[in-house]
Amino acid sequence: MLTSSDNPPEVVVVGAGLAGLTAALHLAERGLPVRVLEADALYAGGRLWGGRPHPLPPSSSPTGRGGRGGREAGEGGAGGEVTLTLRGHTQTFWPEHGIHGLWNNYQNLRATLERFQVAPEIVPAREQAWIHAEGDRVQWTEMGSLINGATLPPPLHYLELFGHHRFLGMLGLRDWLALPWVWRSLLLAVALDPFERLIPLEGQALEDFFQGWSPRLRAMFVGLARSGLASPPEKITLSAFLAALRFYSVLRRDSLRFVYFARDAGAELIDPLVARLREREGELLLGHTVEGLEPTPGGWRLSVSTRLGRRTFSADHIVLAVDAPAAQRLLTGSPATRPQAADLTWPEGLPNGTVRVWLDRLPRDGPEGGIFTGDFSVDNFFWLDRIQPECAAWSRATGGSLVEMHLYRSAQFFDRPEAVILAQALTDLYRAYPEVRGRAIYQVLQRNSAVHTRLTIDKAERWLGVRTPWPRLWACGDWVRGPWPALFIERACVSGLEAANGVLEAVGLETFAPAAYDPPEWLAARLQRWMLGGRAWLRSRRALS
Secondary structure, eight states: OEEEOSSOOSEEEEOOBHHHHHHHHHHHHTTOOEEEEESOSSOSBGGGOBSSOSSOOSSOOOEEEEOTTHHHHEEEOTTSOEEEEETTEEEEEOOBSOOOEEETTOHHHHHHHHHTTOOOOEEEOOOEEEEEEETTEEEEEEOHHHHHTOSSOTTGGGGGGGGSHHHHHTOOHHHHHTHHHHHHHHHHHHHOOHHHHTOOOTTOOHHHHTTTOOHHHHHHHHHHHHHHHTSOGGGOOHHHHHHHHIIIIISOGGGGOEEEESSOHIIIIIHHHHHHHHHTTOEEEESOEEEEEEEETTEEEEEEEETTEEEEEEESEEEEOSOHHHHHHHHHHSTTTHHHHTTSOOOOEEEEEEEEEEESSOOOSOOSEEEEEESOSOOEEEEGGGTOHHHHHHHHHHSOEEEEEEEOOOHHHHTSOHHHHHHHHHHHHHHHOGGGTTOEEEEEEEEEEEEEEOOOOOOGGGSOBSBOSSTTEEEOSTTSBOSOOOOHHHHHHHHHHHHHHHHHHHTTOOOOOOOOOOOOOHHHHHHHHHHHHHHHHHHHHHHHO
């Protein structure tokens, strides 16, 4: 057994996703020796991986299938890349977990990037569509700009959708009659903050929120929730849905504005963060899986598996920055942490997938992305040639196009043969964009591991926070408890900052102030105060009676 305990680093960060890199960078900025251990042998970044692997693997292949051009049109490479030749132009496309949006209220991510002088190239989102299918009938409308550019303040800004001709064309009398119920539900979202008040809403189902809604309006909001939470409806709790509504749009119009990375998230975000860490003498070790934790008089001992054998590391402090399933395995599998870890609520890890389709012609003009609802199997879409400059250059050179579609489905769905999933996704694409029917030249299915966080809100005693029950062990990630009104990328970042602050405070060093979040707009803020005040008054009256 190899041992690296003679001169142990003061802090070991377990996991090199955004949460772990955020924590490590802030610790290194204060001069602490930091070592980051990442289980993935090819990529840092967690669910933000992408681009060229480090190092390039000797053999692997994507799950791709040739279209009309057969294997001559597209070839899968050793690193999961796809090389295509169309109309005499050859270009290589590298894989990524999936295209990501950076939302307007990612305050701590922006502050972190500014602090460490990381400036990713971004592309502003222009418009998002809602495409709904019921049998042979497929309808679509613009949606994103109507909400984030509305003149009415939240939550009234949704009413401006009803002034758009395409949106009106998708509605019937039943949808109009349901508006009072829609308003009642939106007021509930304004009033209740599940994160700040730790409201699990036990026994309340998502169907309770949609009581009285018409099927079409319900489909639109469920579609928004599926894409916003990257979860199938049966995995979305009412508290998670309310948190997503508040985060994305119900409190502020500008919350729905976002940008895309101009390239994959690995190249634009993760690789620069790793470079900044190394500039501060931090260390990143890929292919190192932590399998056990043991407390010592001065900190912790970590048992680590690598492809060269087992290693042991020592640390004064540990920052646990892995996904929820991995954290559960590690903490319930280590004897010292098992008793308390077994009593915690652990968020489920969900699978998802992406389908990329290259076509030899362009689709109709319109939004660069949007959601699918109704009887589609795919959940959203992004025309990458309208977003990423490299894809746009390929499109100009060849006259082709490239679309990425995301699937938020059950594990049983992804157990089906890849040919079946790809065929269904292609059918959905052709239904939504009939002008490209039969023009696919290559398509790739990527099954992502079941590690995406099923957003779970629970009581403090059952939900692990940044400050854990174990001395000198801190936790961060998008699944960790905290009062921040944030989801996923932003939640990972702010929790990583707070985990670093916990270590810094413990060793007597200056901490970093987290960035503040924008308050609700005036009408939403007043409605929230009125409804919470009325609720408190009713509770006091019941107590007196």
